[in-house]
Amino acid sequence: MRTILALMVTGLILCLGFGWAAAGAPAMSADEALALLKEGNERYVSSQAQHPNQGIKRRISTATKGQQPFAAILSCSDSRVPVEVLFDRGVGDIFVIRVAGNVANTDETGSIEYAVDHLGTPVFIVLGHTNCGAVSAVVKGADLHGNIIPIRNAIFTAVTTAKTNHPSATGEKLIDEAIRTNVWQAIEDVFRTSPITVARVRSGKLKVEGAVYDIETGAVTWMGPHPKQADLLSDKAH
Secondary structure: OHHHHHHHHHHHHHHHOOOHHHHOOOOOOHHHHHHHHHHHHHHHHOOOOOOOOOOHHHHHHHHHHOOOOOEEEEEOOOOOOOHHHHOOOOOOOEEEEEOHHHOOOHHHHHHHHHHHHHOOOOEEEEEEEOOOHHHHHHHOOOOOOHHHHHHHHHHHHHHHHHHHHOOOOOHHHHHHHHHHHHHHHHHHHHHHHOHHHHHHHHOOOOEEEEEEEOOOOOOEEEEEOOOOHHHHHOHHHO
């Protein structure tokens, strides 16, 4: 009876799509995962996409055996930023968290923790993009209201920092600086509010980096780890 009950519970977990009991950690390092993302983006930019893991065998495999994504990516919801497409990856390859402005509030951070802790992704990327409407709106002081307010507040911190660090920047130049700063801000917010993620980085099980996608060229500019990562992970910061 216990065996039957255990099988029923496992089946329910898989049906719901949680699947950490079956998935385990991907058998690759953070550097290998980053290499796959970079190679995929290069193929996409050069119109040589291979569209891996998009056939029926992959669908059946992930449906029956669970998911084993090798990367977690927090990106903007902008329709011009199709994450799996721009990295030339397929079903079950990337755990994507999408929200306007690629901010890391409570729901996003919880989703990140699920990816890096339960699924064991070795790399987590915050992906900003050029011409970001959410960041532009905050820079320009647009009248935002409703449930967009928490998103605006998260971006506002980044915009304020960008203005402080680049006092002469205005117009599109300021927006570009704010987009990059907003990537760093999201990483900082994750480190500040997620002891789980911090522990993964400290233990060497997770690498966290920032990047910006150019919606015109299709190329991703890799920013590397947060410039103040050591301070953000220190005992004093927690």
